[in-house]
Amino acid sequence: MPRVLSRETCQAIEQLFPRYPTRLAALIPALHLSQAQVGHISNDVELDLAELLDVPPSRVHEVATFYTMFHTEPAGRHTVRICRNLSCQLRGAEQIMKRAKELLGIDFGETTADGRITLEHEECLAACGTGPALWCDDNLVENLDEKKLETFLGGLK
Amino acid sequence: MSGHAYAPEGFETTLSKRWFVKDGFRYDTYVADGGYEGLRAALKLEPAEVIETVKKANLRGRGGAGFPAGVKWSFVPKESAKPKYIVVNGDESEPGTYKDRYVLARDPHMAIEGAIIAAYAIGAHQIYFYLRGEFGLPYRRLVAAIEEAYQKGILGQTVLGKSYRVDACVHRGAGAYICGEETALLESLEGKIGRPRLKPPFPAVVGAFGGPTVVNNVETLSCVPLIFTRGLDWFLKQGSEKNGGPKLICVSGHVARPGVYEVPNGYPCNKLLELCGGVWQGRQLKAVIPGGSSTPVLVPRPCKALAPPDAPESAWPLETEVPLDFDCVGRAGSMFGSAGMMVLDDRTCMVRTLAILANFYAHESCGQCTPCREGTGWNAKMLWRLERGEATETDIQTIDSASAHMLGMTICPLADAFAMPAQSYLSKFADEFREHVTRKGCWFPPFELAPHGDPFWEDTPR
Ligand SMILES: Cc1cc2nc3c(=O)[nH]c(=O)nc-3n(C[C@H](O)[C@H](O)[C@H](O)COP(=O)(O)O)c2cc1C
Numbered sequence: 001m002p003r004v005l006s007r008e009t010c011q012a013i014e015q016l017f018p019r020y021p022t023r024l025a026a027l028i029p030a031l032h033l034s035q036a037q038v039g040h041i042s043n044d045v046e047l048d049l050a051e052l053l054d055v056p057p058s059r060v061h062e063v064a065t066f067y068t069m070f071h072t073e074p075a076g077r078h079t080v081r082i083c084r085n086l087s088c089q090l091r092g093a094e095q096i097m098k099r100a101k102e103l104l105g106i107d108f109g110e111t112t113a114d115g116r117i118t119l120e121h122e123e124c125l126a127a128c129g130t131g132p133a134l135w136c137d138d139n140l141v142e143n144l145d146e147k148k149l150e151t152f153l154g155g156l157k
Numbered sequence: 158m159s160g161h162a163y164a165p166e167g168f169e170t171t172l173s174k175r176w177f178v179k180d181g182f183r184y185d186t187y188v189a190d191g192g193y194e195g196l197r198a199a200l201k202l203e204p205a206e207v208i209e210t211v212k213k214a215n216l217r218g219r220g221g222a223g224f225p226a227g228v229k230w231s232f233v234p235k236e237s238a239k240p241k242y243i244v245v246n247g248d249e250s251e252p253g254t255y256k257d258r259y260v261l262a263r264d265p266h267m268a269i270e271g272a273i274i275a276a277y278a279i280g281a282h283q284i285y286f287y288l289r290g291e292f293g294l295p296y297r298r299l300v301a302a303i304e305e306a307y308q309k310g311i312l313g314q315t316v317l318g319k320s321y322r323v324d325a326c327v328h329r330g331a332g333a334y335i336c337g338e339e340t341a342l343l344e345s346l347e348g349k350i351g352r353p354r355l356k357p358p359f360p361a362v363v364g365a366f367g368g369p370t371v372v373n374n375v376e377t378l379s380c381v382p383l384i385f386t387r388g389l390d391w392f393l394k395q396g397s398e399k400n401g402g403p404k405l406i407c408v409s410g411h412v413a414r415p416g417v418y419e420v421p422n423g424y425p426c427n428k429l430l431e432l433c434g435g436v437w438q439g440r441q442l443k444a445v446i447p448g449g450s451s452t453p454v455l456v457p458r459p460c461k462a463l464a465p466p467d468a469p470e471s472a473w474p475l476e477t478e479v480p481l482d483f484d485c486v487g488r489a490g491s492m493f494g495s496a497g498m499m500v501l502d503d504r505t506c507m508v509r510t511l512a513i514l515a516n517f518y519a520h521e522s523c524g525q526c527t528p529c530r531e532g533t534g535w536n537a538k539m540l541w542r543l544e545r546g547e548a549t550e551t552d553i554q555t556i557d558s559a560s561a562h563m564l565g566m567t568i569c570p571l572a573d574a575f576a577m578p579a580q581s582y583l584s585k586f587a588d589e590f591r592e593h594v595t596r597k598g599c600w601f602p603p604f605e606l607a608p609h610g611d612p613f614w615e616d617t618p619r
Pocket residue numbers: 217218219220221222223224226246247248249250251334335336337338339340372373374375377378569570571574
């Protein structure tokens with residue numbers, strides 16, 4: 001019996017298996033599905049995935065910690081990732097990052113006390129022509145100015 | 158409509174054409190515009206003839222290295238005990254690069270068509286699209302397009318009625334620049350951490366799951382159908398010597414009109430800057446990073462290598478007038494890379510610019526080679542010290558030799574991708590670096606918040 005993963009999540013993961021010649025190849029998509037359900041990749045998630053994919057738990061852990069999109073600690077309901085790379089910086093990303101910290105009252109790498117938002121730096125998001133840019137809930141928010149940032153953050157529930 | 162506002166006047170756009178058309182991403186739009194006819198034509202040829210045609214088209218890889226696609230395909234062994242694969246590189250993480258995002262979100266069928274032609278050519282039956290994890294809209298549009306292609310009999314047991322099975326699916330990454338490097342990408346596809354493999358063996362022989370694999374960039378494959386619909390002559394004429402076809406160039410930074418421009422290969426850099434409305438706010442051009450953050454910087458100074466052999470110095474073109482193709486940009490001392498062009502105005506601090514990039518490479522090093530792991534981190538620390546005015550003249554020499562010692566010492570080119578540009582900044586802006594010591598820190602203003610870009614380039618609808 002899985003510890004935390006729901007039936008739906010397990011089924012969605014099993015449906016991935018025929019795509020690949022190995023089960024291990026389904027690990028990264030499986031981590032995405034698990035994070036969507038649980039919110040972060042906890043120890044129990046790792047153990048569930050190890051059993052489901054028939055790989056050692058250490059392997060799952062190694063992968064979950066290597067990729068920056070996976071949270072290994074509990075995170076906010078939304079993760080706001082602001083690009084700090086060159087093209088965005090050339091168009092004023094520093095100011096956007098500073099404003100985000102002020103508006104949320106937290107630093108990068110932190111989560112608001114109400115568990116609403118985790119703030120992260122991001123490397124280039126492939127939105128260099130519409131920077132400054134951020135990525136949140138699988139969408140880009142582009143051509144940011146302070147007003148647009150404030151409206152966007154305010155709209156996250 | 159064949160031309161548009163992000164291409165030279167009178168130039169017939171083909172790669173970006175449907176980005177400007179309503180519902181350009183749908184199967185019906187694509188087919189009404191001649192879509193999948195390239196595949197139909199290619200399927201009438203023998204696989205070897207397809208490869209030969211792509212070779213003759215001088216189609217150079219658009220992912221970074223500019224390697225001829227047809228030549229790469231020809232390295233795949235004909236007979237193989239293990240299945241062969243086409244892996245489409247949609248990791249698009251090189252700073253400054255944002256073209257594949259629009260191909261996938263606004264014209265995904267073109268990439269699918271190219272990938273199927275490639276599969277047929279090398280004898281593969283499975284295509285994996287590897288997309289960076291942060292691609293939201295591009296992912297959703299590509300998945301929907303693949304679904305359409307199955308329904309229309311373009312993927313599956315038969316391809317356009319020919320009994321040849323091709324399957325395709327999308328694999329999302331999870332945030333790691335290094336997974337754009339083809340062997341790290343294959344590791345990631347296999348469910349492992351993205352650590353580049355030692356080459357040889359090359360992926361064409363031992364690639365995904367041990368089978369022969371061609372890894373090609375999204376744009377590279379999107380060019381392929383054009384070769385078969387428009388023909389070789391047309392394709393060659395759309396480019397320059399040894400650089401066939403049209404090219405997407407991503408312009409960002411200090412220009413009036415950033416965006417992805419479609420131009421013929423070999424289009425002069427200065428003319429492209431004019432198309433972009435020039436340097437913003439009427440300022441002067443300081444430098445151009447031509448091919449993504451990993452490429453050496455070009456400056457508006459005369460360049461002998463771009464001039465005919467006997468030309469007097471007064472007739473040398475400027476580095477920033479270079480014709481934009483892999484060979485010419487190479488001659489000018491840089492690389493065309495992924496065509497992620499970053500434009501810097503005269504208020505840009507080059508120490509800060511390099512320090513920002515050093516942070517990035519330090520963050521993204523996979524850590525398996527000491528010169529890369531230690532070198533990027535150490536350089537980042539030193540460059541920020543210099544920017545704050547806490548470094549000495551000797552420190553600059555150490556930065557110089559430390560980056561020089563990273564060159565050619567590592568498993569993958571990520572270390573070089575920092576060290577080569579670093580060397581170019583240090584040599585072309587030596588005075589500015591030194592002055593950060595004598596003036597005890599940076600005197601340039603902070604980067605200012607830009608006026609809004611064209612909303613056309615934003616992801617819509619959400
Ligand atoms: C550090 C690093 C990052 C790379 N990132 C990408 C990328 O995001 N997208 C891409 O297509 N190629 C990238 N490449 C180049 C690939 O390794 C490979 O050359 C390319 O996908 C081959 O396709 P092409 O021949 O069609 O260009 C990267 C290379 C390196 C060394």
